[in-house]
Amino acid sequence: MSTAPDLTQAVWRKSTHSDGNGGACIEVADNFPGVVPVRDSKVPAGPVLLFTDPNWDAFVRFAKDQSI
Secondary structure, rough: OOOOOOOOOOOOEEEEOOOOOOOOOEEEEEOOOOEEEEEEEEOOOOOOEEEEEEHHHHHHHHHHHHHE
C-alpha cells in the first residue's frame, strides 16, 4: 500500500491559459516524484487528485487534442 505525499509545502500553479476570472481552473504542484497533484483552484482546501506521471501526460495530450 502506498501513502499519499505530504502536500503541506506544495507550490501550486495555474495554467497559463487561466484567465483569472474565477472560472473552472485547476492547479497542479510540481516536484513530486512519480505523481502530479491536481486540485480545484476554487476549493484549495478541498480534495486533491494524484495522477501518475504517465496518466498526467496522457490527460494533457488528450486535452490539447480537444482544444479548438
